[in-house]
Amino acid sequence: MKKIAYKFTFLLAFLTIAACKKKDNLNVDLTKFNTDTYVPNTIDTWLTTNLETPYNISTVYRFERNLADVNRDLSPVSLDKVEPMMRAVLTTFLEPYSTIAGRDFIKKYTPKQFVLYGSPSYNTNGSITLGTADAGRTVVLYELNSLNFTSANDVKRKVRTIHHEFTHIVNQNIVIPPAFEQVSKADYTADWTGAANTAAVAKELGFISQYSRSSFGEDFAEMVAHLLVEGQVYFENYLATTNVEAAAKLREKEKLVYGYYKDYYGIDFKALQNEVQRVLKANYGATDPSDVTQSFPIMLKNNKIATLVYNPTAAHYTTYGASAAFNTLFNNYKALIVAPRVLQNFQFIFTSASTMTFRIEYVNGTSVFNADYNFNYTVNATTGEVVFSKAIPEGTGTTYSNGQSTATLPAFETYMLPYLTNRTFIASWLPTGITPTNPLYKTFAGFSVSGASTNYFYGPITLK
Numbered sequence: 001m002k003k004i005a006y007k008f009t010f011l012l013a014f015l016t017i018a019a020c021k022k023k024d025n026l027n028v029d030l031t032k033f034n035t036d037t038y039v040p041n042t043i044d045t046w047l048t049t050n051l052e053t054p055y056n057i058s059t060v061y062r063f064e065r066n067l068a069d070v071n072r073d074l075s076p077v078s079l080d081k082v083e084p085m086m087r088a089v090l091t092t093f094l095e096p097y098s099t100i101a102g103r104d105f106i107k108k109y110t111p112k113q114f115v116l117y118g119s120p121s122y123n124t125n126g127s128i129t130l131g132t133a134d135a136g137r138t139v140v141l142y143e144l145n146s147l148n149f150t151s152a153n154d155v156k157r158k159v160r161t162i163h164h165e166f167t168h169i170v171n172q173n174i175v176i177p178p179a180f181e182q183v184s185k186a187d188y189t190a191d192w193t194g195a196a197n198t199a200a201v202a203k204e205l206g207f208i209s210q211y212s213r214s215s216f217g218e219d220f221a222e223m224v225a226h227l228l229v230e231g232q233v234y235f236e237n238y239l240a241t242t243n244v245e246a247a248a249k250l251r252e253k254e255k256l257v258y259g260y261y262k263d264y265y266g267i268d269f270k271a272l273q274n275e276v277q278r279v280l281k282a283n284y285g286a287t288d289p290s291d292v293t294q295s296f297p298i299m300l301k302n303n304k305i306a307t308l309v310y311n312p313t314a315a316h317y318t319t320y321g322a323s324a325a326f327n328t329l330f331n332n333y334k335a336l337i338v339a340p341r342v343l344q345n346f347q348f349i350f351t352s353a354s355t356m357t358f359r360i361e362y363v364n365g366t367s368v369f370n371a372d373y374n375f376n377y378t379v380n381a382t383t384g385e386v387v388f389s390k391a392i393p394e395g396t397g398t399t400y401s402n403g404q405s406t407a408t409l410p411a412f413e414t415y416m417l418p419y420l421t422n423r424t425f426i427a428s429w430l431p432t433g434i435t436p437t438n439p440l441y442k443t444f445a446g447f448s449v450s451g452a453s454t455n456y457f458y459g460p461i462t463l464k
Contacts (some may be wrong), residue, residue, distance in 0.1 A: 041452055043082050055106065056285060057094075059086055060115045061159060067115045067140065075119040077144045084149040085116060085158070086142065091283055093157045093166065096275040101267045111169060113138045118145035125193045133165040136360065152286040159280070160229040167221040170339045174264045180256045181216035183249050185215040189213050203242050206249030208235075223253050227269075228276045233288040240293045240302065241381045285397075296445045297384040297427045299463075308445060311345035314459070316444070325455040333360075333415045337379075338407035340364055346457075354378065355391065358416060360408065371403035373412055388420040422453040424450040444448070 051057045060067060063076035063428065077085075098106045111133065120128035120143040130264070132140045141161065148154045187205045189197065192214040202210045208226045212219040227235055235254070239247040261267040280286035292298055299305055313331055334343040347359040356375045361368060374391035394400055402408060425447040446458025 001359040011373045012243075016237050030376045031424045043079065046083050047086060051086060051094075055094060055110065056112060057110065058113050060113065063117075064115065067138070072121050073119075073248055074117045074121065074142070075145070077116040077118040081118070081147060082116060083384065085144055085147070086114065086157055088149070088155055088284075089114065089162060092155075092279050093162050096272060096279060100272045100275055101265065105265065105267075109166075109169060109173065111137055111139045111166070115140040116144055117142045119143065127193050131161040133168040138171075139165050147169065149284075152280065152284045155284045156229050156280060156286060159276075163228050163276075164221045164225040168217070170265070171217065175258075176220050177256060177260060180220055180253065181259075183252050183256075185216070186218065187213060188215055188219070190215075203238070204246055206242075206253075208238065208250065208253075219253070220257070223257050227254065227257065228273050229280070230287060231277050232273065234295075237289060237292045240298045259462040289367045292381075295381075295384075296429045297379050297386070298381050298428055300350065300386070301353055301379040301381050303350070304464055305350045305445070306464045307350070308348040308461045309345055310348075310457050310459045316460075323454060323456045325452075326457045329415050329419060333411045335410035336414060337362060339371075341407055343411075344368075356388070357395075358412075358420070360403075360412075362408070369402055371405070371408045371412075372397075372398045372399040373403050373417075373430050384426045384428060385450060388425070390417065390421055426450050426453075 031247045047059045051059060056084070057081070061077050061079075061082045067282065076228055094106060097110070117137060117140070122128055129142060131142065134140065139162065141158070144158075147158060159253075161250075176239050184206055187207070192210055197210055197213055199210050202213055205213070207213050207219065208353070209222050209223075212222040235250075237425070244249075261269040261272070296305075310326075310330070330343075330346065337343050341362045341364045344361045344363060347361060349357040349359055351357055354376055356377050358373045358375060360371050362371070363369070372395060374395050375388045376391050377386055379386050387398045402410065426449075427447055429445050443460065444458055445461045446456055448456035
């Protein structure tokens, strides 16, 4: 046994010596072992010419599993999506920043690598990740295979992701001012995808999107992305169709975004917004949404309407028509006023965003008199629904005393008081049957009874 052990030890020693003496050639050409060999194509040429050379930005579109979460199931991007996507990056992101902020800004802060995947990146909470920013140098974009580059909305959705992720990079260099977090601090929630956080709820709390509620950092990035990509008309509409408190929060966030870019980077954010909007419209056919801030309900809610006058003898009712139901009400009202007083017209005077004075103008001999009655009202800016309620107590002064006269009060209590308070009205520029092409558009306005569109009144308005 000892002899065998000695022989084995001697054999190991011999093999070790032999191995040490062996000379291997370590000059190996590793390119021969690269399993991902490819011949550059026209896509690579375009990327080199337009992104890599001028901006030092590389684009990874051949499937690279290690540049994303290995726990996610992802698919590669289709070749026909690569150049259109990166052209959008160039024209709606790099060039606008270069134009407004300067080439030095782009060279210093822009991500140096874009990674493209075809499928979304699905999260366990049911949401999907559209993009990420990693260490201030890499932006990963998902869900590209379903992108339709002839659809302005599709392009805007992806461009919004790009601007969102770049905002994170900007914030990594200079932090978001603490004042921004304070605006909505009590309403941030990690469970932003929960059933309690609908888009409507987020809007009512003063957030530009559901995702904004996840943290103040995401809130800031969402504000920047929406302002730049969706545009100012969209933002104004959004504010106009929410409650006063939410609109005030959103306006304050907008102010802080503008200040951040101006104070810390010297960037005119409004000019940047205009440039992004110009490119989206010129290159992708994007259009502004209808400006609902100029709709009659919004202007009413924002206290922009001064008066509306109904005088049935005016020529425009002959030309464009009138409501038989409301004209009957006017004539009945007129008949109940005690002679020699003669009713001339109805006036609706909007004294604030929630109060209205109903006034009748009548003549007694050669003198003109007014009788006033106060109402409260609410406006649903989205549906246009308006509800009137009687304000108690009544106002004081000569016109209110005229309204309480036995010569005028019965007509008001019999006809106009129940008419206004027992119905829901729809506020609009034009009543049913009058088309927007006629001269009344946005110079006249009116109210129709909800569910009874032929019962309406309208007339010339004055603005505040």
